[in-house]
Amino acid sequence: MNILLIGSGGREHALAWKISQSKLTTKLFIAPGNAGTATIAENISVASDDLDGITEVCLKQKIDLVVVGPEVPLVLGLRDRLEKTPGLERLLMVGPGASGARLEGSKDFSKQFMLRHRIPTAKAKTFTALELEEGSKYLCTCNLPIVLKADGLAAGKGVVIAQTHDEAQSTLHDMLGNKRFGSASERVLVEEFLSGIELSVFVLTDGEHYVLLPEAKDYKRIGDGDTGPNTGGMGAVSPVPFADEAFMNKVKSAIIAPTIAGLKQESIPYRGFIFFGLINVGGSPFVIEYNARMGDPESEAVIPRIDSDLVEVLLACAQGQLKGKVIRMTNNMAVTVMMVSGGYPGTYSKGKTIRGLGQLSKSGSQIFHAGTRNAGHEVVTDGGRVIAITGLGNRIDEARNRAYRDAGDLSFDGAYFRKDIGVDLL
Ligand code: AMP
Ligand code: GLY
Numbered sequence: 001m002n003i004l005l006i007g008s009g010g011r012e013h014a015l016a017w018k019i020s021q022s023k024l025t026t027k028l029f030i031a032p033g034n035a036g037t038a039t040i041a042e043n044i045s046v047a048s049d050d051l052d053g054i055t056e057v058c059l060k061q062k063i064d065l066v067v068v069g070p071e072v073p074l075v076l077g078l079r080d081r082l083e084k085t086p087g088l089e090r091l092l093m094v095g096p097g098a099s100g101a102r103l104e105g106s107k108d109f110s111k112q113f114m115l116r117h118r119i120p121t122a123k124a125k126t127f128t129a130l131e132l133e134e135g136s137k138y139l140c141t142c143n144l145p146i147v148l149k150a151d152g153l154a155a156g157k158g159v160v161i162a163q164t165h166d167e168a169q170s171t172l173h174d175m176l177g178n179k180r181f182g183s184a185s186e187r188v189l190v191e192e193f194l195s196g197i198e199l200s201v202f203v204l205t206d207g208e209h210y211v212l213l214p215e216a217k218d219y220k221r222i223g224d225g226d227t228g229p230n231t232g233g234m235g236a237v238s239p240v241p242f243a244d245e246a247f248m249n250k251v252k253s254a255i256i257a258p259t260i261a262g263l264k265q266e267s268i269p270y271r272g273f274i275f276f277g278l279i280n281v282g283g284s285p286f287v288i289e290y291n292a293r294m295g296d297p298e299s300e301a302v303i304p305r306i307d308s309d310l311v312e313v314l315l316a317c318a319q320g321q322l323k324g325k326v327i328r329m330t331n332n333m334a335v336t337v338m339m340v341s342g343g344y345p346g347t348y349s350k351g352k353t354i355r356g357l358g359q360l361s362k363s364g365s366q367i368f369h370a371g372t373r374n375a376g377h378e379v380v381t382d383g384g385r386v387i388a389i390t391g392l393g394n395r396i397d398e399a400r401n402r403a404y405r406d407a408g409d410l411s412f413d414g415a416y417f418r419k420d421i422g423v424d425l426l
Pocket of ligand 1: 122192193194220288289
């Protein structure tokens, strides 16, 4: 089978690494990929939001299966576009159409969806720019902290947790009045703050049935001890100790099953990943957000733990034949450490030479490129999150030691990584 993977981050390198090991894979292309994916597959220089370019690649390279990493092409309607392209009638795809991707693309839609299907989530009220005054009055009645969310995609920056009423007021005015996130903040959700530990749960669904992937914990803040600004994710651990059988049974019955049944009931076709961003509030899971894709860096921890042939399951998903399928996982623990550019998540420079890639890996960890590119004979930095290092082991400390030993052998000017990934779970 010829497979086209869309995206360029660590998640895509991890997916490419697993897909390339399958006996079902004839040729793997990645658009646009990074320096890491170039070592195991063919990068094609087409951006992940270039629907015209992707359509052309599918036709030209006789692609059988498209697997989408990031959310933007899904929300833009890549599936809908490919489905109506003459010559691509038999093309299979993992990733929902625009209607299903609204689970991620509109926080107002997903909140109303959860309410309709009685899926546990934080209480929220939505305000438009015309309702600014009403929203402002409503804020005065809310307990602190107050969560404000731009409705649309805002590259992970659309959520503000206001610690004072003044901050909540200025955030609401900024988002609705000044359109801080453009059309993404034409609507803003004012949400109740939930207190608990977060975890990421992933399924692959064909709209009827689903298979569960290993769950993971993401470390979002830039600094050790969960301090400083939010990032795309500085590390991950899988599995998550508190996600025991009793807890996961609640997740399945109160969240996963009603979500998939709800999509079906509302005639929203869905073949792809659903990422449930959950919070454990006193033993009960609540949904913080849905994503229509896998997590990053969670994928870099989760995918190396999968024992099954991933392409077999992706194919079954795309064909609507997931019934009876399972994903076998190993008993390993995985700890992923993300090396980032100095200055990230603020401004940072690119093009720094990455040293030490050649001699890896002393401890057997897996290196996934995130923001890298080839520049002549060198690999250089090309993003905020640069390289993910995943250690596996029978215990968390063993997995941590492996990841950190190899992280210490990699360097570039300004490189930074958190030193405490997984420490809270020891
Ligand atoms: P989101 O972009 O929806 O994932 O939100 C970003 C982060 O904000 C989440 O990962 C949580 O840490 C936090 N967050 C979002 N909604 C809430 C909430 N209702 N209560 C507490 N924290 C939240
Ligand atoms: N690590 C969180 C995300 O992928 O959205």
